[in-house]
Amino acid sequence: xxxxxxxxxWILPVALALVLLLACNLISGNRYEYWKGDIxxxxxxxxxxxxxxxxxxxxPFMCVKYNPVNHEILDIEFGxxxxxxxxxxxxxxxxAAPEPxxxxxNISYYKKLNLKSPVVLLLNWPVATANGAIxxxxxxxxxxxxxxxxEYNFIYTSLQMEGDVKxxxxxxxxxxxxxxxxxxxxxx
Numbered sequence: 001x002x003x004x005x006x007x008x009x010w011i012l013p014v015a016l017a018l019v020l021l022l023a024c025n026l027i028s029g030n031r032y033e034y035w036k037g038d039i040x041x042x043x044x045x046x047x048x049x050x051x052x053x054x055x056x057x058x059x060p061f062m063c064v065k066y067n068p069v070n071h072e073i074l075d076i077e078f079g080x081x082x083x084x085x086x087x088x089x090x091x092x093x094x095x096a097a098p099e100p101x102x103x104x105x106n107i108s109y110y111k112k113l114n115l116k117s118p119v120v121l122l123l124n125w126p127v128a129t130a131n132g133a134i135x136x137x138x139x140x141x142x143x144x145x146x147x148x149x150x151e152y153n154f155i156y157t158s159l160q161m162e163g164d165v166k167x168x169x170x171x172x173x174x175x176x177x178x179x180x181x182x183x184x185x186x187x188x
Contacts, residue, residue: 042055096174
């Protein structure tokens with residue numbers, strides 16, 4: 001027995017299935033945005049007297065995990081690639097400890113952003129608390145880091161981002177600081 005299938009009768013069920021699949025993915029799945037700077041940026045590590053004792057220079061990168069429904073930032077990974085560290089003379093003569101580095105291959109998206117070793121991670125997924133949302137207009141968000149006590153501030157549009165870090169530890173001063181809007185990144 002021959003079965004006659006009318007042309008076009010399959011379009012509606014397939015279209016509905018695709019719409020449902022996309023809707024479920026939007027509701028349940030998180031999204032990621034990738035950012036990278038092409039020119040070296042610098043920040044400073046403070047010694048125990050609050051003096052800038054180490055200059056760390058590299059190309060910034062960021063991966064932002066966010067909720068696609070309300071655009072709330074869920075997590076951030078931020079650091080510098082191709083890092084060079086330079087000890088600076090200080091009035092006290094006391095140095096700052098060098099920043100720990102890792103191989104670029106340890107970053108899951110290193111190929112996507114063309115990261116090169118050595119890499120310094122300033123904000124890593126589980127330790128950062130973000131306050132903000134990812135949108136297409138000019139926006140800003142802040143990330144507070146507890147060990148060491150630091151505050152990262154970022155302002156961005158849909159294509160570019162600037163940010164900085166401020167030391168919040170006025171007891172031991174073992175944090176980082178930078179000039180205002182020193183980190184320059186472009187959306188990838």
